[in-house]
Amino acid sequence: MSEMRLPSALHAAPGSGAELLSELGLVLYCGAGIIFIVVVALALHATFAKPSPAGTRAWIVGGGIVFPLLTLFLLLNYTLAVGSAVAALESGTALQLLLDCFGIDAQKRIPPPSPGTMRVHVIGKQWWWEVRYEIVRGDTSTAVLANELHLPVGEPVELLLTTTDVIHSFWVPSLAGKVDMIPGRTNRLILRANTPGLYRGQCAEYCGGQHALMALYVKSQPRREFETWLQRQARSVTRPDDAFLLAGYEAFFKGTCPDCHTVRGTPATGKSGPDLTHVGSRYSLAAGTLRNHVGTMAGWIAGAQDIKPGNAMPDSEIYTGRELRALAAWLGSLE
Amino acid sequence: MSLRALIAAATLVLTARQSSSDVPHRITGDVQRGQQTIVRLECGVCHVIPGIPGARGRVGPSLAAYRRNVYIAGRYPNLPEVLVRFVRDAPSLAPDTAMPSIAMSEREARDIAAYLYSLE
Numbered sequence: 176m177s178e179m180r181l182p183s184a185l186h187a188a189p190g191s192g193a194e195l196l197s198e199l200g201l202v203l204y205c206g207a208g209i210i211f212i213v214v215v216a217l218a219l220h221a222t223f224a225k226p227s228p229a230g231t232r233a234w235i236v237g238g239g240i241v242f243p244l245l246t247l248f249l250l251l252n253y254t255l256a257v258g259s260a261v262a263a264l265e266s267g268t269a270l271q272l273l274l275d276c277f278g279i280d281a282q283k284r285i286p287p288p289s290p291g292t293m294r295v296h297v298i299g300k301q302w303w304w305e306v307r308y309e310i311v312r313g314d315t316s317t318a319v320l321a322n323e324l325h326l327p328v329g330e331p332v333e334l335l336l337t338t339t340d341v342i343h344s345f346w347v348p349s350l351a352g353k354v355d356m357i358p359g360r361t362n363r364l365i366l367r368a369n370t371p372g373l374y375r376g377q378c379a380e381y382c383g384g385q386h387a388l389m390a391l392y393v394k395s396q397p398r399r400e401f402e403t404w405l406q407r408q409a410r411s412v413t414r415p416d417d418a419f420l421l422a423g424y425e426a427f428f429k430g431t432c433p434d435c436h437t438v439r440g441t442p443a444t445g446k447s448g449p450d451l452t453h454v455g456s457r458y459s460l461a462a463g464t465l466r467n468h469v470g471t472m473a474g475w476i477a478g479a480q481d482i483k484p485g486n487a488m489p490d491s492e493i494y495t496g497r498e499l500r501a502l503a504a505w506l507g508s509l510e
Numbered sequence: 511m512s513l514r515a516l517i518a519a520a521t522l523v524l525t526a527r528q529s530s531s532d533v534p535h536r537i538t539g540d541v542q543r544g545q546q547t548i549v550r551l552e553c554g555v556c557h558v559i560p561g562i563p564g565a566r567g568r569v570g571p572s573l574a575a576y577r578r579n580v581y582i583a584g585r586y587p588n589l590p591e592v593l594v595r596f597v598r599d600a601p602s603l604a605p606d607t608a609m610p611s612i613a614m615s616e617r618e619a620r621d622i623a624a625y626l627y628s629l630e
């Protein structure tokens with residue numbers, strides 16, 4: 176894959192829920208900073224100034240009761256407003272009033288899902304993410320991939336988050352707050368980004384030994400580009416013609432790979448590992464652990480346990496050098 | 511100074527340098543850039559490489575003390591030009607090798623070779 180330019184995780188994408196959250200954070204930090212300075216100034220004043228009983232009661236009532244009540248009331252409501260703005264709630268008059276009070280306009284709100292909202296299933300696994308796009312226009316097949324999500328710019332996309340093993344947490348700091356993935360439950364999150372970009376996400380709930388190596392990429396791209404990408408992800412692959420790639424294809428079936436991996440269009444229908452039908456098009460291998468090129472591909476196949484100790488994929492040690500290279504080249508060609 | 515004395519002096523200087531710095535391993539490449547390129551291309555998935563964080567792969571041989579290796583992959587003389595070619599396109603030298611040809615520029619391969627030759 177070509178060079179990746181990732182913005183800092185502290186950068187909130189325009190139009191995303193993270194943008195509202197980051198404004199909220201700014202207000203809270205600045206407010207707390209100002210209050211801290213005032214409190215320290217008052218403490219110093221009380222310590223060093225000559226005692227003067229005048230106005231003591233006003234200070235106590237004003238600073239001890241009125242000020243905190245007012246501030247906390249405002250902050251509470253502001254926090255509630257931001258919370259509901261990012262929670263994709265249905266509009267109501269009371270909610271609208273609350274949002275208007277804090278200047279959160281309709282455009283900034285994350286809208287509730289409508290019948291036309293695209294849905295994507297994201298399933299947490301130790302230690303990777305399965306991603307399933309529900310419907311591809313003009314095609315009945317689903318597009319299944321791993322460790323990568325694509326969104327059309329400016330459109331809200333509904334994620335249905337769940338897990339097949341332990342609790343994970345889906346977190347793309349530049350786009351939204353964390354949402355837990357809990358066994359037996361489906362949590363929802365609406366993502367939106369108003370500018371094209373590539374963002375990194377990370378599992379945010381400790382889920383075992385390789386939790387730290389459970390990342391994913393989210394790409395927002397123009398609608399056209401997105402559709403081309405999705406159509407391609409839904410396509411099956413065919414046996415390669417090139418002799419070297421064919422050797423790689425055969426090596427795949429010589430090994431145990433098809434027991435765990437699906438490559439649509441081939442006899443490989445394993446379910447416990449990531450769908451590899453378009454693995455060559457991904458930004459990363461093994462959930463953000465490695466870049467994706469023929470070297471890392473071959474290294475992962477032969478040494479998955481060194482790279483991510485304890486993960487479900489065994490090292491493959493049955494291949495000749497040429498077979499390993501051919502296998503890596505074939506998988507890399509699945510774009 | 512006579513011509514003879516000059517030649518003698520030059521020979522002396524050259525041989526002196528030769529013995530102190532392993533002439534066959536001299537290469538025009540940037541050691542630091544080489545290190546960065548090795549990190550970026552993640553050669554460490556297959557090799558143990560001193561000075562590269564996380565490089566603990568066992569698919570290929572350790573590249574520790576590479577400067578002192580006499581043969582590349584046990585078969586080819588460890589000369590700069592041969593190493594550059596091996597790093598960039600191992601299968602063109604050794605068709606049965608497990609080391610893939612990873613896309614990189616000639617300069618990147620030279621930098622990598624320079625880094626490997628810095629490993630004493």
Ligand SMILES: [Cu+2]
Pocket residue numbers: 343344378379380381382383386387389
């Ligand atoms: Cu985790």
